[in-house]
Amino acid sequence: MKRNTFPLKEHLKSKRVIEKLYAEGASVTAYPLRAVFLEQQEQEPIAAILISVAKKRFRHAVDRNLVKRRIREAYRTSKHPLIEALENNGKKMAIAILYIDTKHNSTAFIKRKMEKLLDNIITKYREA
RNA sequence: ACAGCUAAUCGGUCUGUCGCCGUUGCCAUAAGGCAAAGGAGGAAAGUCCGGGCAGCACAGAGCACUCCACUUCCUAACAGAAAGCUGUCUGUAAAGGCAGAGUAACGCAGAAGAAAAUAACCGCCUUGCAAGAGGUAAGGGUGAGAAGGUGGGGUAAGAGCCCACCGGCCGUGCAGCGAUGUACGGGCCGUGCGUCUUGGAGGCUGCAAGUUCAUGUAUACCGGCGCUUGAGGGUCGCUCGCCCAAGCCGGAGGGUAGAACGCUUUAGCAUUGUGGUGACACAAUGCAUAGAUGAAUGACAGACACUCCUUUUGGAGCACAGAACCCGGCUUACAGAUUGACUGUUAUA
RNA sequence: CGGGGUGUAGCGCAGUUGGUAGCGCAUCUGGUUUGGGACCAGGGGGUCGCAGGUUCGAAUCCUGUCACCCCGA
Numbered sequence: 067m068k069r070n071t072f073p074l075k076e077h078l079k080s081k082r083v084i085e086k087l088y089a090e091g092a093s094v095t096a097y098p099l100r101a102v103f104l105e106q107q108e109q110e111p112i113a114a115i116l117i118s119v120a121k122k123r124f125r126h127a128v129d130r131n132l133v134k135r136r137i138r139e140a141y142r143t144s145k146h147p148l149i150e151a152l153e154n155n156g157k158k159m160a161i162a163i164l165y166i167d168t169k170h171n172s173t174a175f176i177k178r179k180m181e182k183l184l185d186n187i188i189t190k191y192r193e194a
Numbered sequence: 195a196c197a198g199c200u201a202a203u204c205g206g207u208c209u210g211u212c213g214c215c216g217u218u219g220c221c222a223u224a225a226g227g228c229a230a231a232g233g234a235g236g237a238a239a240g241u242c243c244g245g246g247c248a249g250c251a252c253a254g255a256g257c258a259c260u261c262c263a264c265u266u267c268c269u270a271a272c273a274g275a276a277a278g279c280u281g282u283c284u285g286u287a288a289a290g291g292c293a294g295a296g297u298a299a300c301g302c303a304g305a306a307g308a309a310a311a312u313a314a315c316c317g318c319c320u321u322g323c324a325a326g327a328g329g330u331a332a333g334g335g336u337g338a339g340a341a342g343g344u345g346g347g348g349u350a351a352g353a354g355c356c357c358a359c360c361g362g363c364c365g366u367g368c369a370g371c372g373a374u375g376u377a378c379g380g381g382c383c384g385u386g387c388g389u390c391u392u393g394g395a396g397g398c399u400g401c402a403a404g405u406u407c408a409u410g411u412a413u414a415c416c417g418g419c420g421c422u423u424g425a426g427g428g429u430c431g432c433u434c435g436c437c438c439a440a441g442c443c444g445g446a447g448g449g450u451a452g453a454a455c456g457c458u459u460u461a462g463c464a465u466u467g468u469g470g471u472g473a474c475a476c477a478a479u480g481c482a483u484a485g486a487u488g489a490a491u492g493a494c495a496g497a498c499a500c501u502c503c504u505u506u507u508g509g510a511g512c513a514c515a516g517a518a519c520c521c522g523g524c525u526u527a528c529a530g531a532u533u534g535a536c537u538g539u540u541a542u543a
Numbered sequence: 544c545g546g547g548g549u550g551u552a553g554c555g556c557a558g559u560u561g562g563u564a565g566c567g568c569a570u571c572u573g574g575u576u577u578g579g580g581a582c583c584a585g586g587g588g589g590u591c592g593c594a595g596g597u598u599c600g601a602a603u604c605c606u607g608u609c610a611c612c613c614c615g616a
Contacts, residue, residue: 069212069213070212070213071212071213072213072214073213074214074215074490077488079487079488079489080451080452080488081488082451084488116488118488126239126515126516127239127515127516128515130516131516132492135214135492135493136492136493138213138214138492138493139212139492139494140493142212142213142214142493143212143493173493173494174494
C-alpha cells in the first residue's frame with residue numbers, strides 16, 4: 067500500500083514556474099476548488115502543488131490556514147490516481163489549487179471534491 | 195447570599211490512526227530511511243510609541259523644525275508604569291475618566307452686543323430752560339466669556355469706599371524630598387486661545403537591514419583617482435614600518451531569482467530570600483522552551499471536563515484569534531473559569 | 544514584513560491659517576417647442592466613514608477604530 071504523504075519537495079515554489087503556470091496553464095473547476103495545471107518537465111517531483119486561498123475571501127489568517135490545511139489533507143489522501151496516471155505517461159506537472167468559495171466547508175466535502183478535481187485534470191489532459 | 199469595583203492568573207485535558215517542520219542519534223556511496231524528545235499567543239493582531247541590532251552619513255558648537263511637559267520615583271529607553279498633588283465630571287459607594295510647565299511682551303476673539311479691554315447703549319444721580327456736560331458697573335439687554343461672589347453698612351446715585359463670610363493673588367511661619375496643604379498678615383485683583391519663554395528628547399534608513407557563496411551577464415558605455423613620482427589592499431586599536439600591488443571607486447545599464455549566515459541564550463523564564471507603600475532592584479538556585487521562508491505546528495475518530503436546552507435519554511455549543519529579526523509598553527478583540535482586597539443592599543447571629 | 548495615501552450630496556471632486564459646507568453632472572418644478580433634445584429660470588438633497596476628546600464653536604486640531612487604494616523582491 068502506498069503512503070499518503072505531502073513533503074516539502076512536492077510544494078511548488080519557483081516564481082518563474084508560477085508566473086508561467088498562470089499565464090499558459092489550463093484550468094478545471096470542481097466547486098469550491100479550481101485547479102490550474104501545466105506540463106513541466108524540468109522539475110524533480112512528478113506533481114508540484116501550490117495551494118492558494120485569497121486574502122480577499124478570508125480576511126483572517128486563522129481562517130486561511132484552516133482552509134489550506136483541509137485542502138492539503140484532501141490532496142494528501144487522494145493524490146495517488148493522479149500520480150500513477152502521470153507516471154504511466156512519463157509526464158510531470160505543476161498544479162495550482164485555488165479555493166474559490168467565501169465560506170468554510172467540511173473536510174469530508176473538500177475531500178470528495180478533490181477526488182473529482184484530480185479526475186477532471188486527468189481527463190482534460192488526455193483530451194488536449 | 196446577591197450585585198458591583200479593583201488587582202492578578204488561566205483560557206480546555208487524554209487516547210488511537212494518518213501526516214508536516216527543523217534538531218539530535220543510528221543506518222546508508224547517495225537519494226533517503228528508522229528512532230527519540232520538541233513544535234503559536236495573551237493578545238502572536240493593529241503597527242501607535244520606545245530600544246537593541248545592522249548599513250549609510252557625521253570635526254565642534256549653535257540656530258531652525260518636530261514631539262514631550264503637576265510632583266517624586268522606576269527603567270536600556272519611552273508619548274509607558276508606580277506612588278502621590280490640584281481641578282473637574284460620572285457613580286449611593288468601592289472606584290473610574292479627563293485636564294494640569296511659565297506668562298514679561300505681542301497678536302486674535304466671527305455673528306450678536308454700546309463695549310471683547312486705558313469700555314457708558316438704555317437706565318440711575320448731579321447740573322442745565324433745553325441741547326449738552328459730569329458722576330456711576332446697583333439694574334436691563336448680547337454673549338462661551340462683561341469689571342471677584344453673597345449679605346450688610348454707606349452714598350446725590352453708586353462703587354472693596356468700609357465690614358463679615360467665601361474664592362483668587364502676594365508675603366511669612368509650620369508639615370512634606372516635592373507638587374501641595376494649613377495658620378496668620380497684607381493690599382483689593384479683567385476672560386479665553388495662540389505666538390512666545392523655559393526645561394527635556396530626536397542624524398537617516400530599515401532583517402526585503404546587512405554579509406558570504408553559487409549561477410549568469412558586458413573584457414561594452416560615462417565620470418573620478420591611479421599605473422613604480424604607487425590608486426587600492428593586507429598586517430593593525432591608531433600612526434610609522436613591512437608585504438602585495440594594476441587596477442580601484444561612483445553612475446547608468448545588463449544579468450541572476452538558488453543556498454547559507456543574520457536566526458534565536460536572552461534588558462530570558464521560574465522559585466525562594468532581602469530592600470522598597472509600589473513600579474522595581476539585588477542575590478541564590480534551577481531551567482533551555484518554535485525558528486518556518488509560495489511560509490510547518492495539522493486531519494479524522496473516540497472519551498472526559500465546562501455551559502445551555504430538554505429531561506434522565508439525548509441534542510447543541512465550547513471566545514478572540516495564527517509566530518516571520520528580537521525585546522519593553524500602549525491600543526483594540528475576547529465565551530467562560532478561579533483567587534485576593536474593597537464597596538453597596540438584604541437577611542441572620 | 545516595512546512604508547505612504549484616501550474616505551464630504553446618487554456620481555466625480557473643492558473646502559484642512561477652526562466661525563452659516565460648496566462646484567460640475569444627475570434629479571425635481573416651471574418656461575421655450577407640434578413633441579423631444581439643447582437652452583433659460585427656480586428648488587430639493589449632507590450622521591462631512593465611525594466613536595471619543597480639546598474648544599464658546601470641529602469637515603478642519605488630537606486619540607482610537609473601520610473600510611479601500613498605492614509602493615518596496
